[in-house]
Amino acid sequence: xxxxxxIEKMVEIIKKLxxxxxxMAERLSxxxxxxxxxxxxxxxxxxxxxxxxxxxxxxxxxxxxHDPCPVCSDSAKERDILCVVxxxxxxxxxxxxxxxxxxxFVLGGALSPLDAVGPNDIRVEKLIKRLKSxxxxxxxxxTDTDSKGEITAVYLAEIIKKLxxxxxxxxxxxxxxxxxxxxxxxxxSRAISGRQEM
Amino acid sequence: xxxxxxIEKMVEIIKKLxxxxxxMAERLSxxxxxxxxxxxxxxxxxxxxxxxxxxxxxxxxxxxxHDPCPVCSDSAKERDILCVVxxxxxxxxxxxxxxxxxxxFVLGGALSPLDAVGPNDIRVEKLIKRLKSxxxxxxxxxTDTDSKGEITAVYLAEIIKKLxxxxxxxxxxxxxxxxxxxxxxxxxSRAISGRQEM
Numbered sequence: 092x093x094x095x096x097x098i099e100k101m102v103e104i105i106k107k108l109x110x111x112x113x114x115m116a117e118r119l120s121x122x123x124x125x126x127x128x129x130x131x132x133x134x135x136x137x138x139x140x141x142x143x144x145x146x147x148x149x150x151x152x153x154x155x156x157h158d159p160c161p162v163c164s165d166s167a168k169e170r171d172i173l174c175v176v177x178x179x180x181x182x183x184x185x186x187x188x189x190x191x192x193x194x195x196f197v198l199g200g201a202l203s204p205l206d207a208v209g210p211n212d213i214r215v216e217k218l219i220k221r222l223k224s225x226x227x228x229x230x231x232x233x234t235d236t237d238s239k240g241e242i243t244a245v246y247l248a249e250i251i252k253k254l255x256x257x258x259x260x261x262x263x264x265x266x267x268x269x270x271x272x273x274x275x276x277x278x279x280s281r282a283i284s285g286r287q288e289m
Numbered sequence: 290x291x292x293x294x295x296i297e298k299m300v301e302i303i304k305k306l307x308x309x310x311x312x313m314a315e316r317l318s319x320x321x322x323x324x325x326x327x328x329x330x331x332x333x334x335x336x337x338x339x340x341x342x343x344x345x346x347x348x349x350x351x352x353x354x355h356d357p358c359p360v361c362s363d364s365a366k367e368r369d370i371l372c373v374v375x376x377x378x379x380x381x382x383x384x385x386x387x388x389x390x391x392x393x394f395v396l397g398g399a400l401s402p403l404d405a406v407g408p409n410d411i412r413v414e415k416l417i418k419r420l421k422s423x424x425x426x427x428x429x430x431x432t433d434t435d436s437k438g439e440i441t442a443v444y445l446a447e448i449i450k451k452l453x454x455x456x457x458x459x460x461x462x463x464x465x466x467x468x469x470x471x472x473x474x475x476x477x478s479r480a481i482s483g484r485q486e487m
Contacts, residue, residue, distance in 0.1 A: 092360055092381055097338050098352065100339070104331055104332050108321075110316060120339070121376070121378055124352065138299055140298070141298070141321070154322065156293055161290065
């Protein structure tokens with residue numbers, strides 16, 4: 092006997108989530124079937140509520156319930172320095188570092204020629220527009236240190252330098268091949284103070 | 290800045306799923322926020338549909354859209370031999386073995402004195418009732434080979450022997466400390482042919 096069709100379908104869909112293999116998908120599916128109705132309602136509600144309330148900030152494209160987001164509307168921020176990150180998770184990781192008081196811009200990914208992800212698939216155009224309209228004296232590029240993040244950093248640095256804006260890259264301290272959002276505060280802090288002009 | 294509250298809540302709830310740690314929960318949550326509405330609908334629909342349609346078979350307590358389930362209503366089965374398993378996943382694993390042609394009973398867990406899971410928390414009473422009403426000549430106990438499964442097997446064997454029914458336990462071939470549902474067909478097949486009276 093195989094799994095009944097409704098379970099099979101649930102397993103197939105859950106299997107597509109990142110980091111979830113076939114056995115994990117099966118385990119999660121049967122667990123969900125055994126949960127109380129209240130627990131399932133809380134799970135589904137939390138997903139729907141987050142989807143409904145979280146929007147991209149129209150200034151930095153951070154995920155937030157408010158537009159502009161709390162970071163962009165924080166008057167204590169230094170508004171002439173901009174940290175460019177790939178994802179909202181990366182923004183949160185950098186924002187935990189007290190040494191950095193500037194603003195942010197979320198690209199929404201990184202360039203990846205092999206996956207056919209080009210400048211039009213992330214927010215390069217919107218970043219340039221912001222750099223032209225706001226008074227920014229320095230852009231810190233804080234993309235991941237994997238090959239996609241590096242390609243993106245080099246690509247952006249060239250464009251931004253043409254706008255006569257200083258460009259730096261998080262440098263010292265970051266482990267190569269790593270994901271910024273998983274870096275600890277000290278590592279990110281060191282990377283900021285040891286940033287290098289590009 | 291911390292995660293916005295709706296995302297935080299989603300992460301907290303997803304973190305409680307089995308095998309999902311804090312980082313995995315965060316990754317899944319942000320992924321769900323980035324999925325298209327169609328993809329999210331398919332995910333939530335598959336969960337709700339599975340929850341609505343899958344019921345416990347009133348004979349063996351297997352999960353099925355039908356009652357009795359396809360296994361119990363299969364006239365080709367040998368109806369005097371009963372394999373007792375912990376979960377519906379275990380039933381599917383054993384049912385893949387062609388050598389076994391008997392029926393099943395799903396306990397819905399295993400005894401665990403340390404977690405205060407006693408005979409009333411699994412379907413011991415219902416199993417005894419079935420053994421008394423049906424004509425069963427042999428019960429094969431196919432609980433997991435971890436300590437909970439072993440305790441359950443010993444406990445059940447004692448009760449079933451008093452009913453003058455032959456009791457066997459899957460023996461040869463099963464790796465100790467393992468989970469039956471992850472065992473391959475050959476291992477389960479060997480365990481069935483090498484089963485030992487208790």
